[in-house]
Amino acid sequence: MNILVINAGSSSLKYQLFDMTRETVLAKGKVERIGMETAMLTHEPADRPELREVSEIWDHTTAIRKVLRILVDPKEGVLASMEDVHAVGHRVVHGGETFSGSVRIDDVVKREIRRLFDLAPLHNPGALTGILAVEANLPHVPQVAVFDTAFHQTMPPVSFRYAIPNVFYKKHGVRRYGFHGTSHQYVSERAAQRSGKPLDDMKMITCHIGNGASVAAILNGKSLDTSMGMTPLEGLMMGTRSGDIDPAIVPFAMDKEDLSLGEVNSMLNKHSGLFAVSGGMGDMREIVEAASEGDRNAKLAFDMYEYRLRKYIGAYAAAMNGLDTLVFTAGVGENSALLRKTVCERLTFMGVKLDDAANESGTGGDRRISADDSQVDVWVIPTNEELMIARDAFREASASSECEGQANPDSTAPSPAL
Numbered sequence: 001m002n003i004l005v006i007n008a009g010s011s012s013l014k015y016q017l018f019d020m021t022r023e024t025v026l027a028k029g030k031v032e033r034i035g036m037e038t039a040m041l042t043h044e045p046a047d048r049p050e051l052r053e054v055s056e057i058w059d060h061t062t063a064i065r066k067v068l069r070i071l072v073d074p075k076e077g078v079l080a081s082m083e084d085v086h087a088v089g090h091r092v093v094h095g096g097e098t099f100s101g102s103v104r105i106d107d108v109v110k111r112e113i114r115r116l117f118d119l120a121p122l123h124n125p126g127a128l129t130g131i132l133a134v135e136a137n138l139p140h141v142p143q144v145a146v147f148d149t150a151f152h153q154t155m156p157p158v159s160f161r162y163a164i165p166n167v168f169y170k171k172h173g174v175r176r177y178g179f180h181g182t183s184h185q186y187v188s189e190r191a192a193q194r195s196g197k198p199l200d201d202m203k204m205i206t207c208h209i210g211n212g213a214s215v216a217a218i219l220n221g222k223s224l225d226t227s228m229g230m231t232p233l234e235g236l237m238m239g240t241r242s243g244d245i246d247p248a249i250v251p252f253a254m255d256k257e258d259l260s261l262g263e264v265n266s267m268l269n270k271h272s273g274l275f276a277v278s279g280g281m282g283d284m285r286e287i288v289e290a291a292s293e294g295d296r297n298a299k300l301a302f303d304m305y306e307y308r309l310r311k312y313i314g315a316y317a318a319a320m321n322g323l324d325t326l327v328f329t330a331g332v333g334e335n336s337a338l339l340r341k342t343v344c345e346r347l348t349f350m351g352v353k354l355d356d357a358a359n360e361s362g363t364g365g366d367r368r369i370s371a372d373d374s375q376v377d378v379w380v381i382p383t384n385e386e387l388m389i390a391r392d393a394f395r396e397a398s399a400s401s402e403c404e405g406q407a408n409p410d411s412t413a414p415s416p417a418l
């Protein structure tokens, strides 16, 4: 069975096509910087060189259409036709209290994803657009939603409740849900495997720092706490999101700048974070470059980002009464040796000791970057949200095809031209 996985992030759309008989990747790629003039499609077929194409890709619908086209392209593609896509798994960021596991997508599920737009305004709309774009192009293919929130369902009330009146929790589900769950789960399992230690006896902190960023405290393999909250706005400073602020700033800003609720929401989600502090740069690569050239705002943005991350690491070590493994993943965590070094150099009080050469060497794969005598193992583990999603999509699509006698992988239903 071939499973296409679509991961519609806030600024990027990643895809991977898996042959699930052996969990091999037939092709993968990404569309980065969606919404900017310099959007770029990178397509990597497993058996041929990578293709890069810069073009204007303004939204997720266009991005998906490009991906589907390239998968069947006579020269660059890996499939004879769209009929060879047997199921599609989608990353859906917010599952609210409705979804505690992955589900086959139907009209009810789509409605629920839409209902949750308010709680994940940068993400659920992109995911639904992806689902509808796939449905339009591959109407007979089963689609499965895999939620970022699921892994964090193990958090105890002491972590997930907010200290506000109960009615908000009871009536409106106001609580911490946490996000990037498939990523935190994947890298924690992988770090345990690579260290040869039992995950169910480890104190681990995983830092998923991409455009969106979150930290998780993973005690004995289960999420104990995580920095994102009811929405992906809380916690760390991010590309365009504020992360933690004093909640009193919201009414204050509305009053002083005559802003509506929607405008404040948009300000905190889309015009804050690195972007706001640096004066217009939301991408960590740009920040690092500008800071190295003496741009003081970019330097402040980097310093705040690093400082806030380090404070969370300290807090979660306290939450678990110790730490044996620290993991960096996602765009910034995997690629920025400078960020990792800056954080780790200031955690020596807890026994973190970096191996500078290992930290600088960019092998691309899993790598331990702590010194042999470090009390805390520090790892860079490239995340693989897509593999986790493919496994769930495979399981759900197989289960529903058995139940309904549909979703036949050999279906000859015609797919429309792209």
Ligand SMILES: Nc1ncnc2c1ncn2[C@@H]1O[C@H](COP(=O)(O)OP(=O)(O)O)[C@@H](O)[C@H]1O
Residues within 6 Å of the ligand: 009, 010, 011, 012, 209, 210, 211, 212, 239, 282, 283, 284, 285, 286, 288, 330, 331, 332, 335, 336
């Ligand atoms: N070499 C690098 N150095 C620093 N930051 C990087 C590097 N490569 C990518 N990034 C950053 O990673 C972020 C994107 O991460 P990613 O996990 O792809 O985001 P998302 O999935 O949330 O769209 C961007 O801020 C980008 O600047």
Ligand SMILES: CC(=O)OP(=O)(O)O
Residues within 6 Å of the ligand: 008, 009, 010, 011, 093, 123, 148, 179, 180, 210, 211, 212, 213, 232
């Ligand atoms: C939940 C979230 O912030 O996702 P992303 O990092 O893909 O923006």
Ligand SMILES: [Mg+2]
Residues within 6 Å of the ligand: 009, 210, 211, 212, 330
């Ligand atoms: Mg991401």
